[in-house]
Amino acid sequence: MTHLNELTIAAARDALRAGETSAVDLTMACLSAIDAGDWLNAFVHKTPEIALDMARAADARIKAGNAPDMCGIPLGIKDLFCTKGVESQAASNILKGFKPEYESTVTTQLFNAGAVMLGKLNMDEFAMGSSNETSCYGNAINPWKVDDRQLTPGGSSGGSAAAVAADLCLAATGTDTGGSIRQPAAFTGIVGIKPTYGRVSRWGVVAFASSLDQAGPMTKSVRDAAIMLGAMCGHDPKDSTSADLAVPDFEAALTGDIRGKKIGIPREYRMDGMPAEIAKLWDDGAAMLKDAGAEIVDISLPHTKYALPAYYVIAPAEASSNLARYDGVRYGHRANLKAGDGITEMYEKTRAEGFGYEVQRRIMVGTYVLSAGFYDAYYNRARRVRALIKRDFDNVFAAGVDAILTPATPSAAFGLGEMANADPVQMYLNDVFTVTVNLAGLPGISVPVGQDAQGLPLGLQLIGKPWDEAGLLNHAYVLEQAAGFVAKAEKWW
Amino acid sequence: MSIDIDTARKVAKLARIRVEEADLPALATELSGILGFMEQLNEVDVEGIEPMTSVTPQRLKRREDVVTDGNIQEQILKNAPDAREGFFAVPKVVE
Numbered sequence: 001m002t003h004l005n006e007l008t009i010a011a012a013r014d015a016l017r018a019g020e021t022s023a024v025d026l027t028m029a030c031l032s033a034i035d036a037g038d039w040l041n042a043f044v045h046k047t048p049e050i051a052l053d054m055a056r057a058a059d060a061r062i063k064a065g066n067a068p069d070m071c072g073i074p075l076g077i078k079d080l081f082c083t084k085g086v087e088s089q090a091a092s093n094i095l096k097g098f099k100p101e102y103e104s105t106v107t108t109q110l111f112n113a114g115a116v117m118l119g120k121l122n123m124d125e126f127a128m129g130s131s132n133e134t135s136c137y138g139n140a141i142n143p144w145k146v147d148d149r150q151l152t153p154g155g156s157s158g159g160s161a162a163a164v165a166a167d168l169c170l171a172a173t174g175t176d177t178g179g180s181i182r183q184p185a186a187f188t189g190i191v192g193i194k195p196t197y198g199r200v201s202r203w204g205v206v207a208f209a210s211s212l213d214q215a216g217p218m219t220k221s222v223r224d225a226a227i228m229l230g231a232m233c234g235h236d237p238k239d240s241t242s243a244d245l246a247v248p249d250f251e252a253a254l255t256g257d258i259r260g261k262k263i264g265i266p267r268e269y270r271m272d273g274m275p276a277e278i279a280k281l282w283d284d285g286a287a288m289l290k291d292a293g294a295e296i297v298d299i300s301l302p303h304t305k306y307a308l309p310a311y312y313v314i315a316p317a318e319a320s321s322n323l324a325r326y327d328g329v330r331y332g333h334r335a336n337l338k339a340g341d342g343i344t345e346m347y348e349k350t351r352a353e354g355f356g357y358e359v360q361r362r363i364m365v366g367t368y369v370l371s372a373g374f375y376d377a378y379y380n381r382a383r384r385v386r387a388l389i390k391r392d393f394d395n396v397f398a399a400g401v402d403a404i405l406t407p408a409t410p411s412a413a414f415g416l417g418e419m420a421n422a423d424p425v426q427m428y429l430n431d432v433f434t435v436t437v438n439l440a441g442l443p444g445i446s447v448p449v450g451q452d453a454q455g456l457p458l459g460l461q462l463i464g465k466p467w468d469e470a471g472l473l474n475h476a477y478v479l480e481q482a483a484g485f486v487a488k489a490e491k492w493w
Numbered sequence: 494m495s496i497d498i499d500t501a502r503k504v505a506k507l508a509r510i511r512v513e514e515a516d517l518p519a520l521a522t523e524l525s526g527i528l529g530f531m532e533q534l535n536e537v538d539v540e541g542i543e544p545m546t547s548v549t550p551q552r553l554k555r556r557e558d559v560v561t562d563g564n565i566q567e568q569i570l571k572n573a574p575d576a577r578e579g580f581f582a583v584p585k586v587v588e
Contacts, residue, residue, distance in 0.1 A: 101568035197548050211548060240553050309531045320508065327509070329581050334574035343586050348511035360510050364520070365527055367508040368496070381534050383544030388537065390548065424523065425530045441548030466549065 004029035006167045009073050009224040016062050016072050023058035023072030026170070027051050027116050030074040034118060034168045039493040042153075042163040044079060044137040045087045045120040054116040061114055069251075070231045071114025076163045076172035079120045080127055081107050081215070082204040086117075090206040091135040092125045094354025095332040104204025105236045106173060106215050113231045118169050122159025125356045126323065127180055127208045130430035131419065132158025134358040139416050142188055143489035146454040149415040154184030154430075160218045161188040165489055171219040171228055175205060177212045178311055179434025182446035185218055186408035186459030189448040189487060191225045191480070192218045193473070196466050197441035198243035200229075201236035209318035210241075212311075212438040222447065222477045226250035229469060245467060253470035254477045259293030261475070264401040268304035269433060271410070278407050278458065281450045285405055285460040288449075288482035289475070299401060301392040306385050307436040312428060313369050313382035314439075319359075320366025326354060361424065390440040397465050403475045406433050408446040408459035433461055443469045445476045448485040457487065495525040 004026050007015070015021045031051060034043050051074065058072035082088045082100035089095040103111070111117065122140040124132050131152040132140040142153040143166035153162040157174035161184035164172050174181040176194035185192030193216045200215045207213060217228035230250050236242040265286055270279070290296050328334035328350030335349035355363065369378035396404070410432055419427050437444035443466070446459040460479065464472030496504075501521035505512040512520060570576040575583070 098572055101565075101571055198551070237554070237556070241547075241549075241551075243549065243551065244554070303537065306534060306537055309533045312527065313531055313534070324509075328574060329583055330569075331572035332574070337584060341584060343584050344509070345511075346584055347509040351509055352511035355510065360508075361520075361523065361527075363508050363510065364501075364504045365524060368500075368504045368524065368528070369531075371504070371507060378528075378531060378534075380544045381537075381539060382531075383546075384539035384542040385534055385537050387542050387545040388539070390545065423526060425526065428530075439548075 003167070005033040005170070007170060008220045009070070009170050009227050010221065012073055012170055013069050013227070023055040023062065023116060024052065026072060027055040027074045027118070030118050030169050037166055037168045037493055040141045040143060040162050040166055041138055042122055042140050042159040042166065042168060043076065043119045044122045044159065047086055047117055047119045050086070051116050051118050054111065058114045058116060068113040068231065069227050070110060072116065073170050074116040074118050075110065076118055076121045076160060076169040077107060078157055078160050078173050078175060079123050080175050080206045081173060082206065083107055083117065083120065087120060088206070089136065090126050091123045091137055092354065092356065092359065093136045093333055094326045094351070098331050102204060105201035105238060106205065106232050109234065110231055115231070121163055121172055124156035124158065125359050126206065126319070127156035127175055127177055128319070128358050128362055129155040130179070130183060130427055131155045131416070133416060134356050136356065141416070142413050143493065144188060144413060144456055145489070145492055146456060151413040152187065152416050154187035154413065156180035157184045157218060161185055161190060164188070164190045164218050164220060166493070171217055171224055173215060174218040175213060175215045176438065177208050177315060178438050179431040181216050181218060182434045182444055182461055183409050183430055185446040186448070186457070187413040189457030189485065190218060190220060191222050191445065191447055191476070192216065193225050193229060193445040193469070194437065194443060195229060195233065195469055196443045198241050199467070199469065200232050201239040201242045203236055203238040207322040209315040210322060211318060212315060222473060222480045223251060223254060225445070226254055226473045248470045250470050250473050253474050255474060256478055256481065258289065258475055258478050261294045261402040262400050263289050263294045263296050264299035264396055264404040265296060266299050266301045266304065266404060266406060268301050269406045271432065275411060277452050278410065281458050281460060282405070282407050285449050285479060288479055289405065292478045292482060297401065299396050299404070301396065301436070303385065303388045303392050304436060307389055307439055308428060308432060310382040310385040310389065311431070311435045311439060312365070313378050314386060316362040316366035317370050317379050318366070320363045320370060323359070323363055326351065386439050389436055393440045393442060402465070403472060404463040406461045406463065408433060408461040412452045412454070412456035412458055437463055442466060443472050445472055447476045447479050447483070449479065449483040450485065451487060457485070496521045496528065
């Protein structure tokens with residue numbers, strides 16, 4: 001028998017409409033699963049009272065008829081989203097105790113649609129990390145386990161991925177600056193989509209790198225991603241980069257018909273030393289799309305190699321500017337000062353105590369590349385390379401390619417602590433397949449397609465044309481159906 | 494381009510993050526490593542390419558230049574580590 005917390009959004013929606021269950025029952029099942037799942041350290045602020053109030057309201061609304069699809073669906077919310085009156089710390093000690101007086105646009109839209117908030121989810125501090133090991137709350141843990149080791153759920157949306165994969169919630173919000181939705185989705189065998197830059201409002205989402213950040217859903221199926229994305233999208237006057245475009249019915253776009261579509265396989269993504277399992281998964285995915293009637297074409301994205309170094313100039317530069325606001329004056333932590341300490345000591349001590357090491361390092365890299373004398377050599381050069389990376393994609397789409405298929409990650413989930421002594425650049429390589437998509441502002445989705453020899457999930461990424469989330473989701477739906485990935489983490493927690 | 498200890502100290506100062514003297518050599522080495530990785534960008538021919546300012550070719554929206562909110566002093570100060578008499582309080586700035 002399926003427990004209520006194991007349902008997909010689509011199944012729960014239909015069961016709620018049919019009167020077979022209630023939002024309160026769904027919510028209670030998730031709250032029990034969350035308490036039993038403390039070991040995973042996915043939920044870092046639980047909000048059971050809020051959840052039950054929202055669930056009761058949702059039940060009334062469903063009873064009255066015409067409730068939106070997300071009505072009564074229990075969700076986890078990444079700690080990066082500001083939620084009114086509820087801790088929103090971006091997993092940082094510098095925001096310890098911060099309770100926003102306002103609600104982010106994304107959560108406002110989800111809650112207006114009747115979705116239920118179960119609590120806030122673990123993540124890397126300020127979304128800077130690929131393993132959820134930089135969090136002030138400690139590591140989130142992957143529910144997948146193959147030996148004695150505890151594995152990372154990926155990052156930065158590691159808590160979101162762990163919570164969805166372990167059925168602590170029906171779905172979760174994530175954010176993605178360089179792969180932070182897609183990599184953890186791949187590491188935990190779930191679906192995660194980063195929409196086109198500007199599709200989802202960034203208002204009320206703690207900023208990391210504003211020209212790259214996008215929020216998106218992390219779900220148990222492609223259909224769920226389509227449903228939840230629809231509720232998150234839309235124009236927001238409070239975000240000047242939010243696109244004033246109509247939001248299509250993404251679920252209706254899941255026709256399963258991709259006959260005649262052109263799928264590009266970028267040769268530059270076949271990196272030296274790519275594990276045979278990843279290469280095979282990629283080939284298998286291409287074969288599945290071909291069997292569905294798509295045409296597979298070899299394409300070239302010549303500047304791929306330069307995406308990571310460009311990203312690791314641009315993202316820290318924007319972060320150093322965005323994170324300047326954490327100064328111990330308006331919110332969060334302020335250091336205890338010695339007699340005679342002035343305002344500069346207050347800033348310096350507050351930021352040294354409040355920011356974790358990875359965040360400090362990135363702020364300093366950003367500060368350096370923006371400093372006088374280096375701005376042109378690093379920051380402007382990286383922005384010019386970024387323009388070339390985007391042009392590579394523009395050229396491919398102009399040549400008639402509908403979507404691009406790549407691996408989502410260079411490996412399956414690795415053990416927590418295994419990268420502790422590695423060079424920071426080694427950790428950055430996790431983003432090698434995903435970061436190009438943020439630089440080009442494109443939509444990208446990670447779909448679970450297979451398992452490695454140990455049984456850990458592996459995902460493929462599909463990249464779509466700007467604003468074509470509908471087409472992209474349909475391609476992902478075909479891949480999902482063909483792959484038939486149904487494995488779940490065996491419960492050990 | 495490698496970062497020496499003086500440069501690391503200067504960067505920490507500009508970033509307003511206190512770094513102890515003893516930690517500067519390790520920081521300098523790490524920053525050098527990361528910047529070394531970025532050196533690859535010098536291989537790219539960027540002649541005639543404008544630095545990207547916006548990833549989507551959209552004109553930013555304009556709105557009337559009017560006050561759209563305000564009178565929320567209490568909410569603004571609510572999360573302040575030190576707020577007094579309707580103001581943010583900070584250590585003495587002017588001698």
